[in-house]
Ligand code: TXA
């Protein structure tokens with residue numbers, strides 16, 4: 022029996038399975054099992070009122086979990102699923118309080134990674150309806166983009182029968198764009214690599230830009246933090262880690278952790294570079310933020326939170 026079918030069986034049996042997605046690794050549980058989902062919260066050390074994203078195998082499974090799906094949400098799903106986008110919709114009865122953190126909505130995503138898609142397919146064939154999965158890190162910490170980062174982060178909290186699937190490096194590197202699809206127009210709750218322009222193009226609508234009152238854990242001010250202190254847009258001191266676009270020279274005495282050539286590469290290497298700072302026992306990392314729109318907005322969002330120790 023191959024590893025993916027064992028993992029699907031483990032999920033059905035109420036075990037946890039960490040799996041790769043194109044954004045970051047997720048810590049998965051059967052979204053219908055209250056006890057399995059409770060273990061996700063415990064393993065992450067995450068407060069129970071923070072909702073989880075339900076990962077589904079394909080767009081036609083949306084209506085299992087959502088009671089109403091506006092036309093523009095269908096347009097988004099058609100344009101960008103499988104992909105790095107989570108849609109928030111009115112929930113159906115299947116989406117219990119223990120998955121939604123008592124909210125009346127549910128977050129849904131079809132991830133675009135061959136291992137995740139195979140796992141979802143095998144799980145569906147066994148009767149499963151969705152895999153609830155937050156990023157596979159301890160609460161507030163940097164999301165993992167490799168299987169090794171997952172085992173470093175959560176290995177000690179996992180139990181016999183739990184599994185970690187290795188699918189290589191997560192290509193996108195930062196978490197999915199979260200879009201609230203319950204109003205007349207889509208509203209971004211967490212920026213990601215599905216950009217404002219992409220959303221407006223697929224829906225022919227302008228984004229709703231009013232302030233959101235929804236609880237999104239990634240929106241807490243102190244999040245995505247390595248042990249090292251993250252400082253933005255300032256000259257590094259001798260011995261500081263340093264991350265900037267490749268065209269920026271390394272200031273004297275700084276320890277270069279990444280030199281991305283493009284925004285895509287910046288997002289892809291960011292979290293691993295922050296982890297590298299910790300494994301090199303650096304106490305400070307200076308990051309020069311990328312400028313511009315599109316993906317740069319999402320990168321700056323994560324950096325701002327990573328730098329906020331408050
Ligand atoms: O790329 C991703 O989205 C990754 C991979 C594993 O899919 N997952 C991820 O999960 O980042 P997590 O739990 O670390 O962040 C999901 C965010 C949380 O901030 C949560 O509050 C929000 O999604 N969320 C989930 N369901 C929601 C809902 N019904 N209403 C509002 N926010 C929701």
Ligand code: MG
Nearest residue numbers: 155156164239
């Ligand atoms: Mg997370």
